[in-house]
Every structure is written in C-alpha cells, then in structure tokens.
C-alpha cells in the first residue's frame with residue numbers, strides 16, 4: 372500500500388475508498404470497486420472526480436509496484452458511460468511507454484458486464500531524490 376491515509380487505497384482513511392490493487396504479469400494492475408451512494412454527482416450516478424481518482428490511483432499503482440516514487444504529471448480522462456450507484460467495477464491499468472523519468476500508463480474502468488465506463492492516459496513522472504525530499508516523500 373502506498374500510504375495508510377491515501378484517499379483511494381489507505382486502510383486508515385475513514386473517508387477513503389479502500390480500494391485494493393493487485394499486480395499482474397507484465398506490470399499491469401487491477402482492482403474492484405463498488406460505487407457508493409455517498410459518491411454521487413447527478414442523482415444515482417458516480418461523480419466524475421471519484422472516477423478520475425480511481426483511474427489516477429490505478430496508474431500510480433503501476434509505478435508503485437515497480438518500486439518507483441512517481442507523481443501524476445498529466446491525467447486525461449474520457450467518460451464513456453454513466454457509473455450507477457451500486458455497480459461493481461473493474462479498474463485496470465498497464466504501462467505503455469517507459470523512459471528514465473516518465474511512464475505513460477493507460478487505465479480503464481469496466482462494468483461486470485464488460486461495458487467500458489471510463490478510460491485515461493497518464494504521464495507519471497519519476498521523482499528525483501531531490502524532488503522526493505521537496506515533496507516530503509523521502510520516506511514514503
């Protein structure tokens with residue numbers, strides 16, 4: 372786990388989403404999540420900010436499982452279909468391009484029936500030791 376108090380994955384954040392990511396072969400990650408009534412925007416529909424946070428976190432976990440300390444530099448999200456309260460979702464992410472300081476990641480959220488709900492492309496910046504210290508992440 373990246374941080375016990377992380378909004379998406381932290382086990383000690385009482386207001387968090389408590390999502391548990393698992394690693395796959397090839398560096399991909401996946402998790403499941405059930406849309407909670409407290410996370411609505413329009414009535415009965417998950418707020419896009421929550422959807423974006425889930426996608427961002429999936430991208431971050433791709434880097435985390437590789438032992439890298441990264442921050443999201445850019446996240447581009449497409450919302451394909453509404454996510455309804457109570458729906459169970461599969462969240463997936465995988466690396467598509469890796470350089471010394473950048474990882475390009477693709478992520479998606481699909482319903483149990485296979486409907487594509489949202490997708491994202493992220494640029495995760497690998498922090499230097501100095502950047503980690505400046506961000507207070509020397510001992511993440």
Ligand SMILES: CCCCCCCC(=O)SCCNC(=O)CCNC(=O)[C@H](O)C(C)(C)COP(=O)(O)OP(=O)(O)OC[C@H]1O[C@@H](n2cnc3c(N)ncnc32)[C@H](O)[C@@H]1OP(=O)(O)O
Pocket residue numbers: 372373374377427428431432435441442443444445470472473494496497498502
């Ligand atoms: C385990 C799970 C933990 C949960 C984590 C959840 C993920 C998050 O949400 S992190 C929080 C949100 N993100 C942030 O707060 C980041 C804030 N921004 C910053 O701190 C800085 O702008 C930072 C570190 C991203 C980039 O620092 P900066 O000094 O500008 O860039 P630098 O280190 O020189 O860049 C390195 C490379 O990244 C590229 N890059 C930097 N910023 C960006 C960006 N915003 N978009 C695209 N590429 C970028 C540079 O072009 C460079 O590429 P190359 O090596 O190919 O030339």
